[in-house]
Amino acid sequence: xxxxxxxxxxxxxxxxxxxxxxxxxxxxxxxxxxxxxxxxxxxxxxxxxxxxxxxxxxxxxxxxxxxxxxxxxxxxxxxxxxxxxxxxxxxxxxxxxxxxxxxxxxxxxxxxxxxxxxxxxxxxxxxxxxxxxxxxxxxxxxxxxxxxxxxxxxxxxxxxxxxxxxxxxxxxxxxxxxxxxxxxxxxxxxxxxxxxxxxxxxxxxxxxxxxxxxxxxxxxxxxxxxxxxxxxxxxxxxxxxxxxxxxxxxxxxxxxxxxxxxxxxxxxxxxxxxxxxxxxx
Amino acid sequence: xxxxxxxxxxxxxxxxxxxxxxxxxxxxxxxxxxxxxxxxxxxxxxxxxxxxxxxxxxxxxxxxxxxxxxxxxxxxxxxxxxxxxxxxxxxxxxxxxxxxxxxxxxxxxxxxxxxxxxxxxxxxxxxxxxxxxxxxxxxxxxxxxxxxxxxxxxxxxxxxxxxxxxxxxxxxxxxxxxxxxxxxxxxxxxxxxxxxxxxxxxxxxxxxxxxxxxxxxxxxxxxxxxxxxxxxxxxxxxxxxxxxxxxxxxxxxxxxxxxxxxxxxxxxxxxxxxxxxxxxxxxxxxxxxxxxxxxxxxxxxxxxxxxxxxxxxxxxxxxxxxxxx
Numbered sequence: 353x354x355x356x357x358x359x360x361x362x363x364x365x366x367x368x369x370x371x372x373x374x375x376x377x378x379x380x381x382x383x384x385x386x387x388x389x390x391x392x393x394x395x396x397x398x399x400x401x402x403x404x405x406x407x408x409x410x411x412x413x414x415x416x417x418x419x420x421x422x423x424x425x426x427x428x429x430x431x432x433x434x435x436x437x438x439x440x441x442x443x444x445x446x447x448x449x450x451x452x453x454x455x456x457x458x459x460x461x462x463x464x465x466x467x468x469x470x471x472x473x474x475x476x477x478x479x480x481x482x483x484x485x486x487x488x489x490x491x492x493x494x495x496x497x498x499x500x501x502x503x504x505x506x507x508x509x510x511x512x513x514x515x516x517x518x519x520x521x522x523x524x525x526x527x528x529x530x531x532x533x534x535x536x537x538x539x540x541x542x543x544x545x546x547x548x549x550x551x552x553x554x555x556x557x558x559x560x561x562x563x564x565x566x567x568x569x570x571x572x573x574x575x576x577x578x579x580x581x582x583x584x585x586x587x588x589x590x591x592x593x594x595x596x597x598x599x600x601x602x603x604x605x606x607x608x609x610x611x612x613x614x615x616x617x618x619x620x621x622x623x624x625x626x627x628x629x630x631x632x633x
Numbered sequence: 634x635x636x637x638x639x640x641x642x643x644x645x646x647x648x649x650x651x652x653x654x655x656x657x658x659x660x661x662x663x664x665x666x667x668x669x670x671x672x673x674x675x676x677x678x679x680x681x682x683x684x685x686x687x688x689x690x691x692x693x694x695x696x697x698x699x700x701x702x703x704x705x706x707x708x709x710x711x712x713x714x715x716x717x718x719x720x721x722x723x724x725x726x727x728x729x730x731x732x733x734x735x736x737x738x739x740x741x742x743x744x745x746x747x748x749x750x751x752x753x754x755x756x757x758x759x760x761x762x763x764x765x766x767x768x769x770x771x772x773x774x775x776x777x778x779x780x781x782x783x784x785x786x787x788x789x790x791x792x793x794x795x796x797x798x799x800x801x802x803x804x805x806x807x808x809x810x811x812x813x814x815x816x817x818x819x820x821x822x823x824x825x826x827x828x829x830x831x832x833x834x835x836x837x838x839x840x841x842x843x844x845x846x847x848x849x850x851x852x853x854x855x856x857x858x859x860x861x862x863x864x865x866x867x868x869x870x871x872x873x874x875x876x877x878x879x880x881x882x883x884x885x886x887x888x889x890x891x892x893x894x895x896x897x898x899x900x901x902x903x904x905x906x907x908x909x910x911x912x913x914x915x916x917x918x919x920x921x922x923x924x925x926x927x928x929x930x931x932x933x934x935x936x937x938x939x940x941x942x943x944x945x946x947x948x949x950x951x952x953x954x955x956x957x958x
Contacts, residue, residue: 371739378736386724389765458720462781465684467709468737 372469379463379476380483383450387484397446397488401439402495408435408559409499418561418593425500430593432501433513433585434558437578439492440521441553443485444528445545447477451532452541460628471625478525485521489514504590513588516609520581523613526620533627557595558582574599577612584609635695636661637789637820643682643692645844652678653689654844660822660837662788665815667835668824669933671941675844676824677717680793683822684714697789697820710738713782715792721777723767727758730766734781745784752780756810772803779810790814790821796830808833828933838933842941852933859931859939861886862905864912866898869922874898877923880915884908896924 366374387394408431413424451474454460463473493514503510532541555572556562562573573579574597584605586594601608638660645653653675660666670676681687683694685705694701697711721730728749735745753762756776766774775795782790795811796804811834815821825831831838832852840848840855848855864884868877874891877898881889885900892898902908909928916923 366739375737378733382722382725382729382733385729386722389724457723458716459722461686461716462714462720462734463737464686465709465712465714466734466737467706467739472737 368469372472372475375469375472376475376479379472380479381476383477383480384483387480393446394484394487397442397484398491400442401435401488401492404435404438405432405492405495405499412559416560417564421592426592428500429502429589429591430586431559432496433582433589433591434553434556435496436489436492436514436517436585437520437582438549438553438558439488440485440517441524441549441578442546443481443521444524444531444549445542446484447481447525447528448532448535448541448545449538450477450481451529452535453538455533456536456538470629471621474526474529474621474624474628478522478529481525481528482518482522486518489517501591505588509588509590512606513585516581516584516588516606516613519613520578520609523616523620526617526624530620530624530627533624552576552578556582557593561593562595563597570597571599574602577601577609577616580605580608580612635659637663637697638666638683638822639693639695640679640683641693643679643694644690645678645682645687646690651844653682653692655692656841656844656846658822658839658846660820662820663815663818664836665811665821665823665834667831667838668822668841669826669828669831669838669937670824670841672826674841676841677793678844679841680714680791680822680824684712684791685709710785711787711789713785713787713790715779715782715790715795717794717797721766721774721781724765726763726765727753727769727773727777728762730777731781731784735784738785740785748784752783756780757806772799772806775799775803775807776810779807783814786819788819790819792821792823794824794826797826804830828937832933840937840940848936848940855933855936856931859936861930862902863899863929864902864909865925865927865929866912866916866923867925868896868898869924871896873921876919877916877921880912880919880921883915884912899929902928 409424409428413427414422416422416427416430418426418430451460454473460473528541528545531545535541535544555569556576556579557573558578562570562579565573574595580601583595583602585591587605595602597603601612636659638658640656640658643653643656644651656675656679658666658679668676668679678687682689683696683701685701685708688702696708699707699711701708721727722733725733731749731752732742732745735748736742740748753759756779758773758777758780761769761773766777769777779792779795782792792811796807799807808830811821811823823831823834836851838849838852838855839846848858850858864881866877866881868874871893874893874896878889878891881898881900884902886903887901889898889900906928909926913923913926916926
């Protein structure tokens with residue numbers, strides 16, 4: 353019987369890292385093809401943040417005090433970093449629902465029975481979600497420019513800000529992956545993936561000046577990983593409303609944002625891959 | 634020498650439920666084992682343990698000469714799995730699905746592409762190759778799922794209820810594929826609820842219930858265990874039932890049962906075809922016109938009923954699948 357295994361026409365086992373990368377890209381390609389055949393998902397994914405941009409700018413615009421100014425154009429520039437960051441976190445729900453759907457339909461069983469790298473199903477999914485997030489950010493930035501958002505820094509700094517946003521989104525897809533593997537239905541993954549995002553994105557500096565919150569809430573907001581990315585973006589865009597809080601993440605937002613995102617990936621990737629493997633051999 | 638699929642004392646519990654309670658199996662290379670049992674008996678759990686999807690609590694499993702628990706990745710390279718739910722991506726085309734699976738079996742992109750082409754041809758899916766599988770019929774999806782399991786022509790195949798829910802034409806189509814596979818030397822473990830299917834395809838049959846193996850052997854052996862042959866006669870005229878009954882009493886080894894409305898008489902016999910000829914001759918001599926006569930042997934359904942105390946098609950459909958999650 354052992355001879356039979358040699359007859360299987362597969363390439364010699366590659367280095368585990370090479371195999372992992374290759375398998376992840378195969379799965380990412382699969383998910384990108386899927387997304388391209390579900391354009392309505394992408395369109396709804398865009399409508400929501402665009403609606404937020406318009407609603408927040410025009411409804412809240414005149415009544416917010418940002419750095420002593422209540423001008424609605426100042427608020428609009430302040431707001432965009434927050435909306436961008438909030439938008440990338442919503443990739444969590446997509447990743448979670450997608451993975452739960454694969455579980456539900458038996459596709460995960462097929463993948464588990466294949467001689468592929470163990471983390472590749474999840475890594476491929478999160479990579480594909482990042483591509484979608486990048487696309488969403490691009491369209492959203494255009495809309496933001498239309499309603500009057502401007503950057504006042506170098507091109508490199510603006511790019512760096514978008515890089516941090518993508519990294520935050522990538523980190524959050526791993527949280528989504530864990531949720532998707534832990535629930536029984538895609539529907540549960542969608543709602544479970546969204547609920548916790550509301551406190552995370554609202555108890556932050558994204559939509560209001562956190563220095564005007566009650567002290568304990570301000571404390572939470574200042575140390576919120578999400579706030580660090582928002583603050584970093586405001587700095588890198590040269591937008592108004594940069595927090596002057598003494599909290600370390602507010603003083604060193606770029607570093608804080610990087611560290612938080614990498615930590616989230618490290619923790620949730622480990623947990624998700626373990627969950628994926630659990631029960632199987 | 635252990636067979637291509639070999640399991641010893643597999644135990645798996647889900648909370649309170651002992652899904653597998655010491656299952657032993659052995660499938661010699663190049664043969665088909667039919668794993669039969671009602672829903673919740675442990676068929677799917679057995680397959681999941683043997684295909685590395687589930688770690689048994691205890692026991693031993695060797696597939697294609699490789700220890701499943703010690704070297705699962707090598708096992709995955711040597712097996713193909715076709716599940717109960719056609720596990721293909723519904724938004725990918727048939728071709729894309731097969732290419733993806735090929736690449737995940739570590740084939741080069743080019744080789745995976747060529748192999749996909751071959752399989753599409755073989756499974757009569759060439760016309761639908763570039764349509765998302767969402768548009769496929771149930772039978773087409775099942776064929777694609779089976780094709781995906783055959784991408785690397787694995788020496789050992791597992792099929793979990795491959796024809797459940799298929800129409801007769803598609804079932805026949807899958808049966809033909811399976812027979813071709815086995816004649817090519819593939820070892821196959823097949824679970825099914827259709828006794829006819831096991832009768833048709835399997836060399837050996839294992840019946841499980843409540844996580845135990847309750848019977849095993851060839852289909853003939855299992856039938857012999859349940860009871861011998863019977864002669865069944867359907868007479869043309871209702872008034873001939875009495876006379877026919879007298880004739881049968883002379884040949885029978887037990888009581889004759891009569892179904893009046895069907896004009897059908899059944900009697901247990903020994904002596905096979907030779908005896909059948911005598912019965913026909915005797916009935917003819919007495920001038921009894923018959924619509925149908927035959928030597929009947931117990932069906933696997935009879936076997937199943939006598940072994941498990943209930944019929945094959947069980948009710949609570951999803952307990953095992955739920956538990957397997």
